[in-house]
Amino acid sequence: MATKDYIRERFFPHIWCPGCGHGIIMNALLHAIEQIGLKKNDIVMVSGIGCSSRISGYLDFHTLHTIHGRALAFATGVKISRPELTLLVPMGDGDALSIGGNHFIHACRRNIDMTAIVMNNRVYGMTGGQYSPLSGYGTYATTAPYMNIDQDFDVVQLATASGATFVARSTTYHVHEMTAILKAAILHKGFSVVEVMSQCPTYFGRKNKEGSASDMMEKFRARTVPLGSKKKQEDPTLIERGIFVDKQMPEYCEEYQKIIGRAMKDK
């Protein structure tokens, strides 16, 4: 199946700005799905609110576009009711880690089999460029005209500490790597978190004088290194990419089946 067979052409053009990284992530995700050979009827995509969350409307899966920050909670109800379905949960950085932070850490801890994709453009785009918990100290935003003094989360460290059994990071510059990582994340049994660094030239780029979309992507190339690279030792400010965690732990839906077994025996 070609990737175009996974989209709902009826609902295009999409709302994303020229140069936005989210379309690149959508493309990589569809390639990952195609390579795995998943059927459209077996995929449920659950999203929240924001630019990133509109991705669900454009894709020809069972799609649930929910409320701000709560996508993982809705997805949990779907997954445990129908464990045979593949759950994909794309979220923006504000959606996943600000308003949705509590659901994020608890979904990691529970290790329910789904793939959370944090489309991290470090800004609230839909509302016009306010700082997010991933913007970071020293950045500028429409709500930080003098400078942002909020420290940022490290998504990889947060997900790891919260118990996610697959944690990875990539960028919109590294499309083939991103596709391979998304593929591994979807195939992983358990809760997978993939952070994808994405560019918002309209707001983050403009406010922080990062230039055009391609300038921002060039920065992803220059400022990130593969996990375990020697360059990181020389320059600790570089951001590592790759698969940080990939381990097996009891998966929630499988464990609940055992609970049903126990309960039926006690009946």
Place this chain on the structure above:
Amino acid sequence: MGRQVKFVQGNEACVEGALYAGLGFFAGYPITPSTEIAELLSARLPQNKGIFMQMEDEIASICAIIGASLTGRKSMTATSGPGFSLMQEALGFAAMAEIPCVIVDMQRGGPSTGLPTKLSQGDVNQARWGTHGDHAIVAMTASNHQDIFSVTVDAFNFAEMYRTPVILLFDEVLAHMRERLEIPSPGELPLVERLKTGVPEGVDYHPYLPREDGRLPMSDFGGVHRYNVTGLFHDMWGFPTEDPKIVYGLMRHLVDKIEHHVDDLTRYREYFAEDAETLLISYGSAARSALHVVMNRRQRGERLGLLELQTLWPFPAALVRQKAEKARYVVVVEMNMGQVLQSVKAAVERPDRVSLANQVDGTLITPTSILNILRIIQGRGV
């Protein structure tokens, strides 16, 4: 199988009703006085391949039941005031996206943390207007465990019939009081199952195109039809739109599908209402005291009657108007500052006849208190 008789708390009567109705998924977060519902369902649901989840908070709980409902499971959550406040945004999502689900609010004293272990009926208007934006909603209550059981079954039936969230507004006294419950035999009470679409695979399915009777046949997530569900105003495919015609049509549909079926949605009981000179209107635990006064004074020849409302929303205005027609005094007995009072005043002719007999100190209003208030209203002194 015959009828089973149990001596139970109201929380357990609600659990029995939900299981009888076919509950398949529950998600909740501990909160007094509803916690026993979660505890009981954590044991009972998996015995029949149902699913219980304790979530990280009440927001996650209601979101999870909406997700589970989309796969075809009958779903419920239970909470009390503070948790019910947290659920309001997702409740609006369920109303907008037309997802069947049941939300139990075992009311306690509020606002805020209020009186966790004491009763109140202060969430009646929150059930109606707690979520933002125009919408219609169904909210029901009961005054005894047999009726808690049957309105819980009704709640699941209405949720499926009208594709709507249904709120059960019980209270702390009902939750923790124990009394007899006779569980009907399987098949004794009618159950409404989900209306599934007959559109075959490969044919364009319109999840949000109502039939002529207003009902929307559903397709389960994971089934052969893939469609979009959103809290945005949406077209017949479920895709977001700002087209004024479609926006208006959806708003009209969401309100009319409930408001046009008030008679079907109305559950109530009446005691000596026909010839009552003084008509009490009450609901929930307060109706127990009101009923006691009515039975007691009837024996002494006083023309006192009771209309006990079980459906609070949509408000059965025509019923209330008709039952109150001949009464000289109409007295609303409730455990709040007059939340149903306002709807009664708006419903009846000569609203100056309508008074409030309330109590808001966390304890149940007694028959004596009601009688004292009646005497003053009737101009007879205590």
